[in-house]
Amino acid sequence: MDSSVRAIAWRQIRPGVLVAGQGLAVAALSLTTNLALFVLSVVSLALIPALGIGFALFPAVTVLVRASLTLQRRLSRSSGAPIGSPYGPTPAGARIGTWRRFRWVVTDAATWRDFAWLVPGAITGAGCLLAFALPLYGLEGILFVPLVLYLTVDWYGYGVFWPMDNLVKAWLAAPQGWLILAAGLAVAPWLLWLHFRFAGFFLAPTRAQELALRVRHLTASRADTIDTQAAELRRIERDLHDGAQARLVALRMSIGLAEQLLADDPAAAQRLLSEAQETSGHALAELRHLVRGIYPPVLAERGLDGAVQALALAVPLPVELDVRLAGSPPAAVESAAYFAVAEALTNVTKHSGASRAWIHVSFADGSLTMVVGDDGRGGATVDAGTGLAGVRRRLAAFDGTMTVTSPPGGPTVVTMELPCELSSPRPARG
Known part of the structure; x- marks a missing residue:
């Protein structure tokens, strides 16, 4: 098979493969940690009036519960049903073993909602195992069943002998395997979506917690x-x-x-x-x-689209530019967006080792979205001293957000969003 064909085929099935792997991770977490943490929580609660040990043990178990469920919330981000975190910061001086920590834990509604989720989460999480098992079963029918189970070797002094009935079974098993594999990859995202959608009733922040x-x-x-x-x-x-x-x-x-x-x-x-x-x-x-x-004069003269184009032309590598704006953001937001893109491009030039980059700017649903990516070495983080922390602070002043996706080996994608409204397009200067 040609390499380009393989690349296209992999891009088509890659999302399903990733979801299948996530299904295995969710099932493993739900069937192991959920049940174990439920037992620990019950035991620690029972020890509070009995021996008093639970006074320090229950807050410690709560730390483990929140760590496990935080990991599950992170897995929910790619499922189409993301779950936010309801946890507030730990009060100052509330160390484990102190009355202040115990009181804070038992009066926090998130503690009991997490506890209520542990057993239902183990049950629905077990269903996510199908997201991994179905594609695996189809793959087994394609690869392992024809090659290992149906094709047999008969030596009898006559060499290798393949029974005809086993060859017929192999030809029948392969199409079934492809069908099950395709169905499994198609169903896997829905299984995870249903699991995390149900989990949101327990784990998502309440209205009061959101406020x-x-x-x-x-x-x-x-x-x-x-x-x-x-x-x-x-x-x-x-x-x-x-x-x-x-x-x-x-x-x-x-x-x-x-x-x-x-x-x-x-x-x-x-x-x-x-x-x-x-x-x-x-x-x-x-x-x-x-x-x-x-306030860069290029913003006043050419608007955000022209200013971003000027930034792209100044970068010493090919930059794919896609700016789709039907109007102009407010001046303060426009300036923040310009400097955010400029800092992200500076990081690309100084740290990425990339051969190309891309900038996408668009507006939809009351949010200005800027995406700056590159095909460099990856590994970028907000706290690595690359200026991204300053960008996040600049955006936060306008209630904006920034997410960085940068696995080792790349690509690096910095997504920045600023809530705003667009005015009429700025008239061009002669």
């Missing part, structure tokens, strides 16, 4: 925004003091000296005026650079 998490998120993002703005003001002040202001002071001194030397030494005065002219050019360039860091 509490929302308040905490806004509080944190507001604090980050204040810190970011303060840092930006300090940067502007530093750049003005060390750059343009210093050059303007030198310019004033050069003009003053030239004025004193103009009558006695015109040649020296001319040299000082030439230096002053050069200094004024540098000061002007630094001021322009500083203004671009606040």
Whole structure:
């Protein structure tokens, strides 16, 4: 089979294969950890009035329960029924073994909803085993049954002998295997969707929890925004003091000296005026650079689509550009989007080792979405000091989000979303 045909075939079946693997992971977690954690939870609760050991044991078991269910929530993200986390931050000083930790655990509604899910989750999780077993059974019919079970060897001194009835069975088993494999790959996503859809009734945040998490998120993002703005003001002040202001002071001194030397030494005065002219050019360039860091003129002149195109042209590798905007976002959102794309492209240039990159910008359902990807080495993380943490803080100020997918070996895909509304398209300047 030609390599291109194999690549196309793999792209077609790859989602089903990944879902089948996820089905095995969900079934393994549900049938092992869920039941074991349910038993531990019951035992730790029973030991509270009996020996008091449960006073420290139950919060410890809760940590294990939340770790297991957090992993299951992560598996739900690709199922079409993602489940959010209802857990708030641990109160300060609430160490395991303290009354404060015990009170926080038993008064948290998420604790008891997790506990209520453990047994039903084991039952429905066992059904996810079909998402793995059906494709495996079909694959067995295609590969192992014809080659191992139906084809037999009869030595009897006459060499290898393949009985005709076994060959007929093999020819019949292969089509059945292909049919079961195709059906299994098609059914697997639905099995996982049903499991996580049901799990959402137990594990998803309640309305009150969503509001509490929302308040905490806004509080944190507001604090980050204040810190970011303060840092930006300090940067502007530093750049003005060390750059343009210093050059303007030198310019004033050069003009003053030239004025004193103009009558006695015109040649020296001319040299000082030439230096002053050069200094004024540098000061002007630094001021322009500083203004671009606040609000790039290209945004005011060409809008976000033109500004992103200018960023793509400045990258020293091929960039596929797809910008679909029917209007213009608000100026503040537009600026945040521009700098987010610029920082992501900077990471591509400095760290990825990629041969090509792509930028997709679109607007749908009240959200501006920007996707920056590359075919580089991968391994990018938000906390790796590559500037992505700053992008996340910048987006959080507008209630935006950022997700990074970057497995070792690539590709790296940075998806950024900003909620906003579009105005009418900006008129082009002549």
